[in-house]
Amino acid sequence: MKKIKTTITLALLLFAASFYSFTPLNDAPEKAPIEMPDGCHYGQCQAIAKSTGVQCKHCVSERGDLYCWQHK
């Protein structure tokens, strides 16, 4: 009987561990660059989102670039 109890305890521990691993981290750092509200230093990304038809609001990172780092 003791062996069964140990197995159940292990199963519960594994269940708890897997549950915790699926919990999203709220304080994960954002990978996207900070958007500049008023104009861009080198211009705005010219890419148009296919799903919404709205122009990308990101700024290009280098002079002469037409697209942001995400749309290159």
Ligand SMILES: [Zn+2]
């Ligand atoms: Zn873009």
